[in-house]
Amino acid sequence: MKTRKLIGPVAAALGLCLSLSVVGASHAASSTGSAMVANVGLLPNAETAAIRLGDKKGFFKEAGIDLKITDTSSGAAAITALIAGQFDIVFANTVSVMQGRDKGLPLVIVDAASTSTGVSGKDFSALVVSSKNTMKSAKELSGKTIASNTVKNIGEVTARISVQKAGGDGGSVKVVEMPFSNMEQALEEGQIDAAWMVEPFHTTAVQHGLRDIASNYVDTAPHLTAAAFVSTDGIIKKKGDLIKRFRTAMAKTAEYANAHPAEIRELIPTFTKITPAIANAFVIPRYDAEVNVASLEAMLPEMQRLEMISKTFKVGSVIYK
Amino acid sequence: MAGSSSPSPPLATPGALLGPAVVFTRLYGTESMNRAVSGRRRVTRPSQFRGVIGFGVFLFLWEILPVAGFLPARYFPPFHEVVWALFLDFASPVFWHSVAYTAQAWFAGLVIAFVAAAAVGLVLGSVPVLWRYTESTIEFLRPIPSVALIPLAVLMFGIDIKSALLLIVYAAFWQILIQILYGVKDVDPVALDTARVYGLGRWSRIRHVSWPTALPYAITGFRLGASVALVLAVTAELVIGNPGIGHQVALAQSAMALPEMYSLVIAAGIMGVLVNVLARAIERKVLAWHPSVRADRQEAP
Amino acid sequence: MKTFWPRLLATTLVPVALFVLWYVASSDSGNFFFPPLAKILAAFDKVWINAGGFGDIAISLWRLAIGFLASLIFSLVVGVVLGLSKSARDYTEPVFEFFRAIPPTVMIPVLLVVSGIGDASKIAVISFGCLWPMLLNTIEGVRSIDPVLKDTCRVYRIHGLRRLFSLTLPAAAPQIVTGMRTGLSIAIILMVISEMFASRNGMGFMIIQFQRTFSIPEMWSGILLLGLIGVLLSLLMRVVELWVLGWYERSRVR
Numbered sequence: 001m002k003t004r005k006l007i008g009p010v011a012a013a014l015g016l017c018l019s020l021s022v023v024g025a026s027h028a029a030s031s032t033g034s035a036m037v038a039n040v041g042l043l044p045n046a047e048t049a050a051i052r053l054g055d056k057k058g059f060f061k062e063a064g065i066d067l068k069i070t071d072t073s074s075g076a077a078a079i080t081a082l083i084a085g086q087f088d089i090v091f092a093n094t095v096s097v098m099q100g101r102d103k104g105l106p107l108v109i110v111d112a113a114s115t116s117t118g119v120s121g122k123d124f125s126a127l128v129v130s131s132k133n134t135m136k137s138a139k140e141l142s143g144k145t146i147a148s149n150t151v152k153n154i155g156e157v158t159a160r161i162s163v164q165k166a167g168g169d170g171g172s173v174k175v176v177e178m179p180f181s182n183m184e185q186a187l188e189e190g191q192i193d194a195a196w197m198v199e200p201f202h203t204t205a206v207q208h209g210l211r212d213i214a215s216n217y218v219d220t221a222p223h224l225t226a227a228a229f230v231s232t233d234g235i236i237k238k239k240g241d242l243i244k245r246f247r248t249a250m251a252k253t254a255e256y257a258n259a260h261p262a263e264i265r266e267l268i269p270t271f272t273k274i275t276p277a278i279a280n281a282f283v284i285p286r287y288d289a290e291v292n293v294a295s296l297e298a299m300l301p302e303m304q305r306l307e308m309i310s311k312t313f314k315v316g317s318v319i320y321k
Numbered sequence: 322m323a324g325s326s327s328p329s330p331p332l333a334t335p336g337a338l339l340g341p342a343v344v345f346t347r348l349y350g351t352e353s354m355n356r357a358v359s360g361r362r363r364v365t366r367p368s369q370f371r372g373v374i375g376f377g378v379f380l381f382l383w384e385i386l387p388v389a390g391f392l393p394a395r396y397f398p399p400f401h402e403v404v405w406a407l408f409l410d411f412a413s414p415v416f417w418h419s420v421a422y423t424a425q426a427w428f429a430g431l432v433i434a435f436v437a438a439a440a441v442g443l444v445l446g447s448v449p450v451l452w453r454y455t456e457s458t459i460e461f462l463r464p465i466p467s468v469a470l471i472p473l474a475v476l477m478f479g480i481d482i483k484s485a486l487l488l489i490v491y492a493a494f495w496q497i498l499i500q501i502l503y504g505v506k507d508v509d510p511v512a513l514d515t516a517r518v519y520g521l522g523r524w525s526r527i528r529h530v531s532w533p534t535a536l537p538y539a540i541t542g543f544r545l546g547a548s549v550a551l552v553l554a555v556t557a558e559l560v561i562g563n564p565g566i567g568h569q570v571a572l573a574q575s576a577m578a579l580p581e582m583y584s585l586v587i588a589a590g591i592m593g594v595l596v597n598v599l600a601r602a603i604e605r606k607v608l609a610w611h612p613s614v615r616a617d618r619q620e621a622p
Numbered sequence: 623m624k625t626f627w628p629r630l631l632a633t634t635l636v637p638v639a640l641f642v643l644w645y646v647a648s649s650d651s652g653n654f655f656f657p658p659l660a661k662i663l664a665a666f667d668k669v670w671i672n673a674g675g676f677g678d679i680a681i682s683l684w685r686l687a688i689g690f691l692a693s694l695i696f697s698l699v700v701g702v703v704l705g706l707s708k709s710a711r712d713y714t715e716p717v718f719e720f721f722r723a724i725p726p727t728v729m730i731p732v733l734l735v736v737s738g739i740g741d742a743s744k745i746a747v748i749s750f751g752c753l754w755p756m757l758l759n760t761i762e763g764v765r766s767i768d769p770v771l772k773d774t775c776r777v778y779r780i781h782g783l784r785r786l787f788s789l790t791l792p793a794a795a796p797q798i799v800t801g802m803r804t805g806l807s808i809a810i811i812l813m814v815i816s817e818m819f820a821s822r823n824g825m826g827f828m829i830i831q832f833q834r835t836f837s838i839p840e841m842w843s844g845i846l847l848l849g850l851i852g853v854l855l856s857l858l859m860r861v862v863e864l865w866v867l868g869w870y871e872r873s874r875v876r
Binding site for chain 3: 079096100151179
């Protein structure tokens with residue numbers, strides 16, 4: 001009888017200890033040796049192929065950085081984790097970063113991650129229509145429905161700009177949210193008129209007979225910096241050396257990645273679900289390290305019109321100095 | 322699974338064979354354990370046999386309808402494709418890591434919720450003044466859907482396990498607390514008075530009178546909390562992206578790998594069944610010595 | 623009347639105190655994730671009461687209502703039939719128990735593929751999720767009707783619809799209501815979560831948008847709103863419960 005009565009509290013205590021250890025054990029790793037550890041959050045997509053290639057080639061080790069990569073699920077989630085202290089640097093699209101800074105988060109872009117190729121029809125982002133669609137230009141998308149994987153983000157902003165630049169009414173476009181993988185089907189079934197797609201979905205769709213109607217990044221600005229590596233004011237202050245080393249390594253990585261697209265294509269299937277066949281066929285972004293500030297400024301008017309950002313926001317506030 | 326190129330596993334790994342066997346025995350187990358706990362006699366052979374037939378018919382339909390074209394195979398891959406994907410899962414370390422992660426979050430959240438609810442429940446139930454003043458607050462906080470806290474969890478903890486724990490503990494806590502409060506209310510006042518007369522302090526009274534009376538309710542609460550905890554654990558992974566089973570389902574969906582997606586849903590269902598079975602087994606063990614006094618007060622079977 | 627004021631005090635003291643405490647403690651908050659309560663309330667007013675946020679509330683609740691009612695009707699019909707027939711139960715219960723064990727939110731990606739991105743898939747998710755507790759509870763309620771009552775009906779030759787409405791449903795009512803309560807809380811969870819994926823409107827959509835764009839006071843206002851809705855729906859459920867079970871209690875033979 002006595003032991004039975006004890007079982008309860010003892011089990012509870014044990015269980016509690018176990019649970020609390022689970023809670024406590026989830027803290028990030030600490031430094032080892034003379035290399036500084038950089039906790040980096042990356043999306044598992046083609047735009048992060050360069051930094052992974054740079055890591056593989058040892059550029060980061062050379063610069064004295066031990067790169068610890070963790071997958072994130074979206075730009076906004078990555079930024080959140082950055083603020084929460086889980087990462088030193090994360091990959092996020094530039095629109096999210098600007099929005100965050102505008103709302104008061106101390107975000108700073110330390111390097112560009114992926115940049116548009118600048119060639120219309122051969123970019124890694126495009127507005128796609130179904131094979132049955134007879135539209136000739138983005139102008140005809142006025143008043144129609146475009147799908148984006150998240151609303152009020154870089155896809156929507158650049159799509160609207162595309163329509164506007166083609167002579168249509170960018171503001172009249174209706175944007176619906178859906179996962180990239182559902183877009184092809186939705187287009188073929190007529191649920192939507194056009195879809196904003198990035199690689200590899202874009203090339204997969206084109207191979208299935210759908211076609212591009214606009215290159216929205218190209219229409220927005222020459223060589224648009226679509227995504228970047230972001231850190232915070234606090235981290236830069238505390239770990240300024242780490243950030244400097246990161247930038248050194250990234251500069252080298254960028255140069256190498258742009259010069260060796262074949263190695264990028266080889267690497268992509270190893271950390272994504274993209275097959276080698278698609279990886280060899282699709283358009284890879286430019287992996288410049290320099291942020292194209294003018295391209296970010298080009299997006300501001302549309303962002304302000306959509307009430308995504310305040311009128312007083314200055315792009316300079318988010319650039320590393 | 323994310324990152325791996327297509328493997329060619331052996332046709333029947335031990336894990337894969339274990340799977341269906343576990344499913345079927347556990348399903349029998351649930352039924353007969355249900356009856357054992359509520360005191361009815363064990364189920365006879367024919368109805369168990371019929372259960373198998375029913376299940377078999379369902380699987381048969383799942384196989385035939387997509388193959389024959391009555392269901393669009395685009396959305397409903399036939400059963401054998403899903404089973405194959407399930408076999409591949411059982412052979413995949415990523416799968417087991419995800420299961421372990423989900424199980425960990427479930428367990429930790431459930432235990433923390435249980436201990437907290439037991440502490441709060443015993444105190445509130447035993448000190449009438451406190452209860453009178455906090456009842457309205459509890460009745461107000463209880464129906465707040467835990468999913469409302471998702472954005473907050475994301476902002477505070479990102480994809481760290483703590484974000485899942487926030488949701489799991491919040492949801493399971495209320496389930497268990499309500500049951501424990503029922504239990505403490507049910508304590509025989511004569512027994513309490515007798516204890517007081519014999520000089521037992523408040524803490525001793527709680528330990529020797531209130532807690533044993535409340536124990537059956539606490540265990541019911543534990544059982545209800547266990548399934549709520551699993552739902553929230555998987556939900557957190559699905560929405561926030563914590564690396565568990567829920568996240569794998571989301572990944573499979575975004576890659577349109579439908580057989581895999583369905584196989585993961587089945588895996589989640591199996592986890593749910595196991596949780597139920599485990600909870601009922603604990604219920605039987607702990608209450609083996611306790612007369613079943615609490616027949617009609619259950620929330621839901 | 624003598625106990626009115628003390629009772630009012632007891633009921634409201636702690637909630638009000640907590641609210642005031644939150645207001646004061648957060649009033650000079652610099653923490654980005656925990657803005658002052660004053661700001662949250664202002665955002666609440668701006669988003670939900672004025673700028674058309676009400677439309678999103680209405681859409682969410684409409685989807686909830688349809689999904690919940692569809693499952694309720696299905697549960698009542700199928701549940702009664704199965705509850706009365708042991709053999710039918712034997713064949714179907716294992717399959718149903720398995721479906722019930724699947725965490726309902728996991729079905730969201732599935733239904734996204736099957737029913738697309740519109741209202742249909744959200745209503746389907748809500749329906750699927752709350753179906754199982756209601757169905758299984760209905761079956762249980764019908765199955766465990768006192769055999770004496772059943773025999774009495776047979777002796778008095780009360781069959782068919784009359785028996786359904788005079789005996790079966792009232793006797794099973796307490797268990798059915800228990801199922802409804804569980805079903806409602808699952809339905810609310812699914813209503814919110816289903817709107818966080820591939821959605822254009824609804825409360826869940828708004829809240830997740832606020833979180834993505836780092837509009838923190840607005841996000842908190844959404845959390846408060848969901849809490850309020852949860853409480854209101856639970857009160858509504860209580861009213862329905864009293865109505866259904868009160869009728870049952872009154873019509874019972876003593």
